[in-house]
Amino acid sequence: MIKTKYSIAVSALAAAAAASPAYAADGRYPVTYVQKVEITHPSHRSAWENKDFLDCDDVVLTEEDVFYALRYMRRISWKSYDPENTDTTGCEGKALVTFKSGKILAMGIEPTGRISAGEFDAGMKPTTSPPSFYECDPCRQRKMALLKDALNRADERRLKRLVAEGRISEVEAERRLNWVRDQRDKP
CATH class of the missing domain: 2.60.40 (Immunoglobulin-like)
Structure with a gap:
Protein backbone atom coordinates (compact mmCIF):
# COMPACT_ATOMS: atom_id res chain seq x y z
CA MET A 1 0.00 0.00 0.00
CA ILE A 2 2.77 2.46 0.93
CA LYS A 3 4.70 1.41 -2.17
CA THR A 4 1.64 2.14 -4.35
CA LYS A 5 1.13 5.61 -2.80
CA TYR A 6 4.83 6.31 -3.32
CA SER A 7 4.69 5.28 -7.01
CA ILE A 8 1.59 7.42 -7.58
CA ALA A 9 3.30 10.44 -5.96
CA VAL A 10 6.45 9.94 -8.03
CA SER A 11 4.37 9.55 -11.22
CA ALA A 12 2.42 12.73 -10.43
CA LEU A 13 5.63 14.70 -9.82
CA ALA A 14 7.17 13.42 -13.05
CA ALA A 15 4.05 14.39 -15.02
CA ALA A 16 4.04 17.86 -13.45
CA ALA A 17 7.72 18.34 -14.28
CA ALA A 18 7.13 17.29 -17.88
CA ALA A 19 4.13 19.60 -18.20
CA SER A 20 6.02 22.72 -17.09
CA PRO A 21 9.30 23.13 -18.97
CA ALA A 22 12.25 24.76 -17.22
CA TYR A 23 12.32 27.55 -19.79
CA ALA A 24 8.72 28.55 -20.31
CA ALA A 25 8.06 31.76 -22.22
CA ASP A 26 6.99 34.95 -20.46
CA GLY A 27 3.21 34.87 -20.84
CA ARG A 28 3.06 38.63 -21.39
CA TYR A 29 4.74 38.27 -24.80
CA PRO A 30 3.15 35.35 -26.70
CA LEU A 147 29.05 31.13 -33.55
CA LYS A 148 31.54 28.26 -33.29
CA ASP A 149 33.74 29.63 -36.11
CA ALA A 150 33.76 33.11 -34.57
CA LEU A 151 34.75 31.65 -31.20
CA ASN A 152 37.53 29.66 -32.88
CA ARG A 153 38.85 32.84 -34.55
CA ALA A 154 38.79 34.65 -31.19
CA ASP A 155 40.77 31.80 -29.60
CA GLU A 156 43.30 32.02 -32.43
CA ARG A 157 43.70 35.80 -31.95
CA ARG A 158 44.18 35.39 -28.20
CA LEU A 159 46.75 32.61 -28.56
CA LYS A 160 48.68 34.47 -31.29
CA ARG A 161 48.91 37.46 -28.95
CA LEU A 162 50.24 35.23 -26.15
CA VAL A 163 52.87 33.81 -28.54
CA ALA A 164 53.85 37.34 -29.68
CA GLU A 165 54.22 38.39 -26.02
CA GLY A 166 56.43 35.35 -25.40
CA ARG A 167 54.08 33.95 -22.76
CA ILE A 168 53.63 30.60 -24.55
CA SER A 169 55.35 28.78 -27.41
CA GLU A 170 53.81 28.24 -30.84
CA VAL A 171 53.62 24.51 -30.13
CA GLU A 172 51.72 25.16 -26.88
CA ALA A 173 49.39 27.61 -28.66
CA GLU A 174 48.59 25.01 -31.32
CA ARG A 175 47.97 22.35 -28.64
CA ARG A 176 45.60 24.66 -26.72
CA LEU A 177 43.78 25.70 -29.89
CA ASN A 178 43.20 22.07 -30.91
CA TRP A 179 42.02 21.19 -27.39
CA VAL A 180 39.55 24.11 -27.25
CA ARG A 181 38.16 23.27 -30.70
CA ASP A 182 37.78 19.59 -29.73
CA GLN A 183 35.87 20.61 -26.59
CA ARG A 184 33.64 22.92 -28.60
CA ASP A 185 32.89 20.15 -31.12
CA LYS A 186 31.72 17.72 -28.44
CA PRO A 187 27.92 17.27 -28.40
Whole structure:
Protein backbone atom coordinates (compact mmCIF):
# COMPACT_ATOMS: atom_id res chain seq x y z
CA MET A 1 0.00 0.00 0.00
CA ILE A 2 2.77 2.46 0.93
CA LYS A 3 4.70 1.41 -2.17
CA THR A 4 1.64 2.14 -4.35
CA LYS A 5 1.13 5.61 -2.80
CA TYR A 6 4.83 6.31 -3.32
CA SER A 7 4.69 5.28 -7.01
CA ILE A 8 1.59 7.42 -7.58
CA ALA A 9 3.30 10.44 -5.96
CA VAL A 10 6.45 9.94 -8.03
CA SER A 11 4.37 9.55 -11.22
CA ALA A 12 2.42 12.73 -10.43
CA LEU A 13 5.63 14.70 -9.82
CA ALA A 14 7.17 13.42 -13.05
CA ALA A 15 4.05 14.39 -15.02
CA ALA A 16 4.04 17.86 -13.45
CA ALA A 17 7.72 18.34 -14.28
CA ALA A 18 7.13 17.29 -17.88
CA ALA A 19 4.13 19.60 -18.20
CA SER A 20 6.02 22.72 -17.09
CA PRO A 21 9.30 23.13 -18.97
CA ALA A 22 12.25 24.76 -17.22
CA TYR A 23 12.32 27.55 -19.79
CA ALA A 24 8.72 28.55 -20.31
CA ALA A 25 8.06 31.76 -22.22
CA ASP A 26 6.99 34.95 -20.46
CA GLY A 27 3.21 34.87 -20.84
CA ARG A 28 3.06 38.63 -21.39
CA TYR A 29 4.74 38.27 -24.80
CA PRO A 30 3.15 35.35 -26.70
CA VAL A 31 4.79 34.54 -30.02
CA THR A 32 1.38 33.89 -31.56
CA TYR A 33 0.47 37.58 -31.11
CA VAL A 34 3.59 38.99 -32.76
CA GLN A 35 2.65 41.25 -35.64
CA LYS A 36 6.12 42.43 -36.69
CA VAL A 37 9.79 42.09 -35.72
CA GLU A 38 12.19 44.87 -36.71
CA ILE A 39 15.91 44.35 -36.15
CA THR A 40 17.13 47.86 -35.29
CA HIS A 41 20.79 46.98 -34.59
CA PRO A 42 21.83 43.54 -35.84
CA SER A 43 25.22 43.85 -34.14
CA HIS A 44 26.08 46.32 -31.42
CA ARG A 45 29.13 46.44 -29.16
CA SER A 46 29.16 47.81 -25.65
CA ALA A 47 31.94 48.82 -23.29
CA TRP A 48 31.98 45.20 -22.13
CA GLU A 49 33.13 43.82 -25.52
CA ASN A 50 35.96 41.31 -25.16
CA LYS A 51 37.45 40.47 -28.56
CA ASP A 52 39.52 37.71 -26.92
CA PHE A 53 36.23 35.93 -26.36
CA LEU A 54 34.09 37.10 -29.29
CA ASP A 55 34.28 39.89 -31.87
CA CYS A 56 30.90 41.66 -32.04
CA ASP A 57 31.26 41.96 -35.82
CA ASP A 58 30.75 38.18 -35.92
CA VAL A 59 27.46 38.35 -34.00
CA VAL A 60 24.34 39.25 -35.95
CA LEU A 61 20.85 39.17 -34.44
CA THR A 62 18.23 37.64 -36.71
CA GLU A 63 14.44 37.57 -36.63
CA GLU A 64 14.69 33.85 -35.86
CA ASP A 65 16.80 34.68 -32.76
CA VAL A 66 14.08 37.06 -31.55
CA PHE A 67 11.32 34.48 -31.93
CA TYR A 68 13.47 31.88 -30.21
CA ALA A 69 14.09 34.27 -27.30
CA LEU A 70 10.37 35.02 -26.95
CA ARG A 71 9.69 31.28 -26.71
CA TYR A 72 12.31 30.48 -24.06
CA MET A 73 13.27 33.58 -22.05
CA ARG A 74 12.89 33.41 -18.28
CA ARG A 75 12.58 36.56 -16.17
CA ILE A 76 15.38 37.30 -13.70
CA SER A 77 16.28 40.13 -11.32
CA TRP A 78 18.59 43.04 -12.17
CA LYS A 79 21.13 41.62 -9.73
CA SER A 80 21.24 38.38 -11.75
CA TYR A 81 21.50 40.34 -15.00
CA ASP A 82 24.06 42.99 -13.93
CA PRO A 83 27.11 42.77 -16.28
CA GLU A 84 29.45 43.40 -13.35
CA ASN A 85 28.28 40.18 -11.70
CA THR A 86 27.75 37.89 -14.69
CA ASP A 87 29.39 36.73 -17.90
CA THR A 88 28.82 38.97 -20.88
CA THR A 89 30.33 39.11 -24.36
CA GLY A 90 29.66 42.84 -24.68
CA CYS A 91 27.82 42.09 -27.92
CA GLU A 92 24.11 42.69 -28.31
CA GLY A 93 21.56 42.84 -31.09
CA LYS A 94 18.52 45.07 -30.71
CA ALA A 95 14.99 44.56 -31.97
CA LEU A 96 11.51 46.02 -31.73
CA VAL A 97 8.70 43.49 -31.49
CA THR A 98 5.21 44.79 -32.25
CA PHE A 99 2.28 42.76 -30.96
CA LYS A 100 -1.24 42.72 -32.40
CA SER A 101 -2.42 44.66 -29.32
CA GLY A 102 -0.17 47.58 -30.34
CA LYS A 103 2.28 46.94 -27.50
CA ILE A 104 5.93 47.20 -28.55
CA LEU A 105 8.74 45.37 -26.82
CA ALA A 106 12.24 46.78 -27.27
CA MET A 107 14.72 43.93 -26.76
CA GLY A 108 18.49 43.75 -26.39
CA ILE A 109 19.64 40.17 -26.92
CA GLU A 110 23.17 38.92 -26.25
CA PRO A 111 24.53 35.65 -27.67
CA THR A 112 24.95 34.49 -24.05
CA GLY A 113 21.15 34.49 -23.68
CA ARG A 114 21.03 37.65 -21.54
CA ILE A 115 18.07 39.79 -22.58
CA SER A 116 16.92 43.24 -21.53
CA ALA A 117 13.48 44.47 -22.49
CA GLY A 118 11.34 47.58 -22.21
CA GLU A 119 7.66 47.96 -23.04
CA PHE A 120 6.21 50.80 -25.12
CA ASP A 121 2.75 51.70 -26.37
CA ALA A 122 1.93 52.07 -30.08
CA GLY A 123 3.19 55.69 -29.98
CA MET A 124 6.59 54.54 -28.61
CA LYS A 125 5.89 56.04 -25.17
CA PRO A 126 7.16 53.89 -22.28
CA THR A 127 4.44 52.00 -20.46
CA THR A 128 4.24 51.86 -16.68
CA SER A 129 5.83 48.41 -16.83
CA PRO A 130 9.43 48.62 -15.54
CA PRO A 131 12.34 47.34 -17.66
CA SER A 132 12.66 43.56 -17.51
CA PHE A 133 15.67 41.30 -17.53
CA TYR A 134 15.76 37.74 -18.80
CA GLU A 135 18.05 34.83 -19.32
CA CYS A 136 17.62 32.20 -21.96
CA ASP A 137 19.96 29.23 -21.70
CA PRO A 138 18.46 27.51 -24.78
CA CYS A 139 19.18 30.76 -26.71
CA ARG A 140 22.79 30.76 -25.49
CA GLN A 141 23.34 27.14 -26.46
CA ARG A 142 21.82 27.69 -29.90
CA LYS A 143 23.65 30.94 -30.68
CA MET A 144 27.02 29.82 -29.37
CA ALA A 145 26.80 26.68 -31.52
CA LEU A 146 26.10 28.92 -34.53
CA LEU A 147 29.05 31.13 -33.55
CA LYS A 148 31.54 28.26 -33.29
CA ASP A 149 33.74 29.63 -36.11
CA ALA A 150 33.76 33.11 -34.57
CA LEU A 151 34.75 31.65 -31.20
CA ASN A 152 37.53 29.66 -32.88
CA ARG A 153 38.85 32.84 -34.55
CA ALA A 154 38.79 34.65 -31.19
CA ASP A 155 40.77 31.80 -29.60
CA GLU A 156 43.30 32.02 -32.43
CA ARG A 157 43.70 35.80 -31.95
CA ARG A 158 44.18 35.39 -28.20
CA LEU A 159 46.75 32.61 -28.56
CA LYS A 160 48.68 34.47 -31.29
CA ARG A 161 48.91 37.46 -28.95
CA LEU A 162 50.24 35.23 -26.15
CA VAL A 163 52.87 33.81 -28.54
CA ALA A 164 53.85 37.34 -29.68
CA GLU A 165 54.22 38.39 -26.02
CA GLY A 166 56.43 35.35 -25.40
CA ARG A 167 54.08 33.95 -22.76
CA ILE A 168 53.63 30.60 -24.55
CA SER A 169 55.35 28.78 -27.41
CA GLU A 170 53.81 28.24 -30.84
CA VAL A 171 53.62 24.51 -30.13
CA GLU A 172 51.72 25.16 -26.88
CA ALA A 173 49.39 27.61 -28.66
CA GLU A 174 48.59 25.01 -31.32
CA ARG A 175 47.97 22.35 -28.64
CA ARG A 176 45.60 24.66 -26.72
CA LEU A 177 43.78 25.70 -29.89
CA ASN A 178 43.20 22.07 -30.91
CA TRP A 179 42.02 21.19 -27.39
CA VAL A 180 39.55 24.11 -27.25
CA ARG A 181 38.16 23.27 -30.70
CA ASP A 182 37.78 19.59 -29.73
CA GLN A 183 35.87 20.61 -26.59
CA ARG A 184 33.64 22.92 -28.60
CA ASP A 185 32.89 20.15 -31.12
CA LYS A 186 31.72 17.72 -28.44
CA PRO A 187 27.92 17.27 -28.40
